[in-house]
Amino acid sequence: MIDLNQTDWAIQSSEDSNGVIIDVRTDMEVEEGKIPGAIQYNIQYSSQFMAQIKSLDPEKNYYVYCRSGGRSVQACMLMNAVGIKNTYNLLDGISAWTGNLE
Numbered sequence: 001m002i003d004l005n006q007t008d009w010a011i012q013s014s015e016d017s018n019g020v021i022i023d024v025r026t027d028m029e030v031e032e033g034k035i036p037g038a039i040q041y042n043i044q045y046s047s048q049f050m051a052q053i054k055s056l057d058p059e060k061n062y063y064v065y066c067r068s069g070g071r072s073v074q075a076c077m078l079m080n081a082v083g084i085k086n087t088y089n090l091l092d093g094i095s096a097w098t099g100n101l102e
Contacts, residue, residue: 001076001087009090010099013063020056022064024049024075025094029067033101035094043071043078050078058083065090065097 004012013019023034024043034040041052043066053075056062062079066072069092076087090097 001073001080001089003073003089003091005091006096006098009063009065009088012088016061016063018059019061019063022062022075023094024064024066024071033094035065035097036100036102038065041075043075049075050082053079053084054082056084058085060084061086061088063088063090066093068093068095 013021021035021038023030023038023040025040026042026044030040041049043049062084064072064075064079064087069090072089072093076089079087
């Protein structure tokens with residue numbers, strides 16, 4: 001897992017043709033807006049979350065975020081534990097995001 005600040009995370013994720021953006025927040029949080037192109041995998045549903053990440057392509061790069069950066073760190077560690085090598089955590093989460101939301 002690599003922690004990236006907002007600027008680096010935004011640039012790297014937008015330029016990465018092998019990248020996937022993962023939002024690990026709850027449904028209610030996602031309703032408030034999400035980073036464009038993000039796929040939601042709610043980490044609070046632990047068994048479902050584990051099944052979802054185990055099905056991911058381990059050769060892709062995953063850009064992970066939550067509200068403030070805590071759950072995304074946990075998600076990145078779990079992803080690394082199941083064999084996904086390249087995970088990038090958004091420091092301070094979406095609460096510090098100044099980019100577009102959908």
